Amino acid sequence: MRLADGPVRLQPMPPGADAMLIAKCPVRDVLDRIGDKWSVLILKNLEEGPRRFGVLKRMIGDISQRMLTQTLRDLQRDGLIQRTVYPTVPPSVDYRLTKLGQSLMDPLEYLVQWSDRNHQKVRKARQSFDRTPPGAPA
Amino acid sequence: MRLADGPVRLQPMPPGADAMLIAKCPVRDVLDRIGDKWSVLILKNLEEGPRRFGVLKRMIGDISQRMLTQTLRDLQRDGLIQRTVYPTVPPSVDYRLTKLGQSLMDPLEYLVQWSDRNHQKVRKARQSFDRTPPGAPA
DNA sequence: CATCCTGGTCTCAAAAAGAGACCAGAACTC
C-alpha cells in the first residue's frame, strides 16, 4: 500500500469480506432491541423488581407514554419481560423480568460498569473535539 | 398493596424514586452512543484493525454513506475511534479504535456472547408472541 | 353528577434515518 511513494490503488474488497459478515449475525437481533433509546433503561428498572406502568413512566421521566407502551410490548415479545394484568379496580398491570431477561442483565452490568468508569473520559474527549474545529491545522 | 381484596391506591411515587434516578446517570451517555443502530457494528469491525471508509461501508453493507459518516464522527467525538487522513492521491482516510474504544470492546463482547447463546430463545419467544393475539383468552 | 385513577390508543408535528445525486481532484485510459 505504497502510501508515501506512489499512487494508491487498493484492492476493491478487503480479503474475505463479502459484506454483511457482521450485519446478519445474531448480535444484530439483540442490539436492535436493546439498542433503542429506552429498552436498557426499562430493563434496568425492572431489575429491582416488578414495576407498574405508571411507576416506570415516572422513574424514567422523559419517556412518552407511547414509547413506553411500545418498548414494553417489544420487550415482552422478545421474551425478556413478562406482563401481568391484575383485575383490580382500576385494572393494574405490572412488568417483570423473565429468566431470559434476567440473564441479559449480566452482560449489561459490564456495560454499566464501563460507563461509570469511563464516562469522564468520554466527556473530555467530547469537549476537546468540540473545541477543535473539524478543519484543524496540522 | 392489597391486590386481591380491595381497591388499589398505590403511593403516587415509589419510595425513593424521584424520577430520573437512572435517566441522568452516565449509563445514558454511553447507551445513547452505542445504542444507535450502527455504532456497535462499526466498533466491532474496527476491532480487527484499522479500516477505511469505503471498506467499512462495504463490510456493513446496508448502512448509508450519510449514516456512516455521521456515526464515525460521533464515535470520534467521544474518543472511541481515531480518524487518520493520508495525503495520498485520492485522499484516503482510515479509522481505528482508540485505547478507550478498545476498552469498550470487552463489555461489548459479553453482550455478543449473550446474543449468540440466546438469540434462539428470543426468536422463539417472538414467534409464539406473534402467534398469540394480543387479546388472548384466559 | 362530576372527578380521579389506570393503562392505553389515536392524531398530528417534529426529528432522525435512508436513498441517491453530486463534488473535488489527481491519475489512468485512449
Place this chain on the structure above:
DNA sequence: GAGTTCTGGTCTCTTTTTGAGACCAGGATG
C-alpha cells in the same frame, strides 16, 4: 486532452421514528 475512475463526503428529498398531548373505559369517590 477529453473522459473515466477512485475516494470520502455533502446536499436534498422521502420515509420512518419519536415525541406531545388529547381522548377513552369504567368503577370508586365525594
